[in-house]
Amino acid sequence: MSGRALLSVEDVAVDLPTPRGNLRAVDHVDLSVGAGRTLGIVGESGCGKTMLSRAILQLLPKKARLSGRVMFDGQDLARCGAGVLRKLRARSLAVVFQDPMTSLNPVLTIGTQLVETLQEHLELDAATARQRSAELLAAVGIPAPEQRLAQYPHQLSGGMRQRVAIAIALSCEPKLLIADEPTTALDVTIQAQILDLLAREQRRRHMAMILITHDLGVVAGRTDEVAVMYAGRVVERAPTVQLFKTMRMPYTEALFAAIPKLDAAPHTPLPAISGRPPDPTRPLRGCSFSPRCRYANGRCQQEKPALADAESPDHRYACFHPIAPAAGGAS
Amino acid sequence: MATLELVVSDGVTAAPARRGRRLGPLFWAAIGWMALIFAVAILAPVLPLPSPTDMDMLERRAPFSLEHWLGTDGLGRDELARLIHGARISLVVGLCAPIIGLTIGGALGMLAGYFRGRFEALVVGSMDVLLAFPPLILALAVTAYLGQSILNLTLILGVLGIPAFMRVARAATLSLARREFVIAAEALGATHARILLRELLPNVMLPLLAFFLLGVAVTIVAEGALSFLGLGVPPPISSWGSMIGEGRESLDVAPRLAFLPAIAMFLTVLSFNLVGDSLRALTDPRQGAL
Numbered sequence: 001m002s003g004r005a006l007l008s009v010e011d012v013a014v015d016l017p018t019p020r021g022n023l024r025a026v027d028h029v030d031l032s033v034g035a036g037r038t039l040g041i042v043g044e045s046g047c048g049k050t051m052l053s054r055a056i057l058q059l060l061p062k063k064a065r066l067s068g069r070v071m072f073d074g075q076d077l078a079r080c081g082a083g084v085l086r087k088l089r090a091r092s093l094a095v096v097f098q099d100p101m102t103s104l105n106p107v108l109t110i111g112t113q114l115v116e117t118l119q120e121h122l123e124l125d126a127a128t129a130r131q132r133s134a135e136l137l138a139a140v141g142i143p144a145p146e147q148r149l150a151q152y153p154h155q156l157s158g159g160m161r162q163r164v165a166i167a168i169a170l171s172c173e174p175k176l177l178i179a180d181e182p183t184t185a186l187d188v189t190i191q192a193q194i195l196d197l198l199a200r201e202q203r204r205r206h207m208a209m210i211l212i213t214h215d216l217g218v219v220a221g222r223t224d225e226v227a228v229m230y231a232g233r234v235v236e237r238a239p240t241v242q243l244f245k246t247m248r249m250p251y252t253e254a255l256f257a258a259i260p261k262l263d264a265a266p267h268t269p270l271p272a273i274s275g276r277p278p279d280p281t282r283p284l285r286g287c288s289f290s291p292r293c294r295y296a297n298g299r300c301q302q303e304k305p306a307l308a309d310a311e312s313p314d315h316r317y318a319c320f321h322p323i324a325p326a327a328g329g330a331s
Numbered sequence: 332m333a334t335l336e337l338v339v340s341d342g343v344t345a346a347p348a349r350r351g352r353r354l355g356p357l358f359w360a361a362i363g364w365m366a367l368i369f370a371v372a373i374l375a376p377v378l379p380l381p382s383p384t385d386m387d388m389l390e391r392r393a394p395f396s397l398e399h400w401l402g403t404d405g406l407g408r409d410e411l412a413r414l415i416h417g418a419r420i421s422l423v424v425g426l427c428a429p430i431i432g433l434t435i436g437g438a439l440g441m442l443a444g445y446f447r448g449r450f451e452a453l454v455v456g457s458m459d460v461l462l463a464f465p466p467l468i469l470a471l472a473v474t475a476y477l478g479q480s481i482l483n484l485t486l487i488l489g490v491l492g493i494p495a496f497m498r499v500a501r502a503a504t505l506s507l508a509r510r511e512f513v514i515a516a517e518a519l520g521a522t523h524a525r526i527l528l529r530e531l532l533p534n535v536m537l538p539l540l541a542f543f544l545l546g547v548a549v550t551i552v553a554e555g556a557l558s559f560l561g562l563g564v565p566p567p568i569s570s571w572g573s574m575i576g577e578g579r580e581s582l583d584v585a586p587r588l589a590f591l592p593a594i595a596m597f598l599t600v601l602s603f604n605l606v607g608d609s610l611r612a613l614t615d616p617r618q619g620a621l
Contacts, residue, residue: 090520103511107533
């Protein structure tokens with residue numbers, strides 16, 4: 001937030017035409033990430049996290065309509081031409097996807113995929129590119145990288161594949177890395193390794209990162225700032241420490257309560273959020289969380305709360321009945 | 332931090348993954364037959380064979396002998412020489428025509444599946460028109476108009492194969508074009524050309540090649556059918572199809588004249604199908620994905 005932002009998303013909305021009507025996947029979102037900072041975007045499935053990341057990368061489905069501005073390094077990505085966009089993507093932007101099974105080309109070896117990306121972006125000769133590939137694989141914690149180069153994706157484990165995907169993303173030295181649920185498809189022991197790897201490489205390369213996840217626990221120790229999304233909108237945004245200390249939005253609180261606790265007695269039922277997210281093709285008049293919110297009253301069903309400042313301008317939330325700061329986080 | 336993976340790494344790395352898959356004697360028999368046919372077809376001019384067109388009216392429908400290993404046909408021409416020279420025609424047409432279909436149909440299909448929209452509608456529409464045409468009538472019309480030659484035969488069979496290759500390529504491209512590795516390549520700034528050639532083509536190539544070998548088999552049969560109908564290569568030259576056609580006249584006295592080229596064609600087509608199937612199973616790296 002402070003200083004010059006590397007990326008600022010201003011009033012971005014994404015509409016997807018569907019047979020059932022217009023689907024507003026992202027609803028007027030404002031966000032910004034400074035150089036070298038980490039932003040976490042948290043929300044449940046279908047709340048628009050992935051669409052927002054695709055909107056930033058300008059990789060939306062062809063039928064989608066985007067409004068608002070995506071300012072990256074002083075340029076509006078939504079309005080620059082195909083050539084400029086390609087150069088920006090090649091030099092400054094990178095993405096790691098959720099499922100490493102599908103994010104690598106199944107019929108090309110790891111080496112081919114890495115070497116070609118390097119040759120394309122950094123204009124290296126084949127031998128240097130190969131050497132750099134091995135270094136990159138070593139940097140993301142893959143043992144015996146030289147041999148791995150000759151292998152196909154299906155010969156690697158899920159965690160390994162995600163490391164390779166990260167190596168490919170890092171190969172062009174991006175300024176901003178978007179990690180779209182990078183650990184969701186992996187098992188828990190690998191999750192922590194991959195997140196640590198991302199954090200380490202981010203610090204080393206001084207790159208900004210957007211970490212998209214549905215797990216507040218993932219975001220907790222690894223981000224500078226967190227935005228909580230619900231039904232396409234940002235409903236609470238705060239520096240990470242502050243958010244966990246004083247969460248104001250009932251949805252954030254409910255998400256937090258849904259994290260399994262280690263010290264809970266066995267067979268304690270997990271406090272899930274009842275109900276389902278609203279149908280995005282039939283937007284509600286009031287607050288979109290109101291049908292599931294235990295604090296909701298008549299006003300919540302009538303008007304939409306705007307994103308308003310809390311005690312500090314860094315902490316903003318959209319709720320008429322914020323949780324009192326003292327009670328925040330205790331749930 | 333990578334402890335879990337460090338432990339397994341050394342023993343497993345770069346282990347040859349598909350040594351274990353067995354090819355079986357049938358595959359090798361098919362390869363052997365194909366090698367034999369290709370060898371004699373290529374070497375036909377230098378082999379010590381009688382001329383396939385010299386007639387010997389005193390030795391019509393001669394039985395097997397040392398002079399004529401497989402006897403002679405209705406006009407006293409050496410049957411073995413005609414079979415081998417017929418293989419040249421069948422193989423040239425059988426390989427070249429599917430190559431036309433593979434390149435044009437494959438390219439159109441990939442472009443249609445990747446870019447979608449109006450271009451796709453146009454391509455699919457025009458291919459449907461081509462498919463709706465009765466192929467034999469089209470071949471008849473074209474050979475009647477342009478004349479009977481190997482080139483014309485190859486071209487018409489090639490063009491008729493384009494829609495099928497287009498459909499295979501388009502279907503494969505459609506299922507791949509929105510996969511994450513394509514989006515990831517796009518996010519890394521790859522151009523359309525690069526995505527098509529480097530990301531999609533290696534994936535689409537597998538089903539296309541398998542289909543190509545099937546196409547070779549089908550084309551050999553189609554060329555035989557056309558030659559049988561007298562639309563194939565012009566008469567003095569032999570082809571398996573025209574040999575079956577000529578042998579039809581003497582089915583009652585010398586059935587071997589029709590059966591020998593039929594057996595040759597049957598074995599060749601079967602070999603292509605067997606090899607195509609095995610190669611597809613063998614070269615598909617996705618097989619081990621589970």
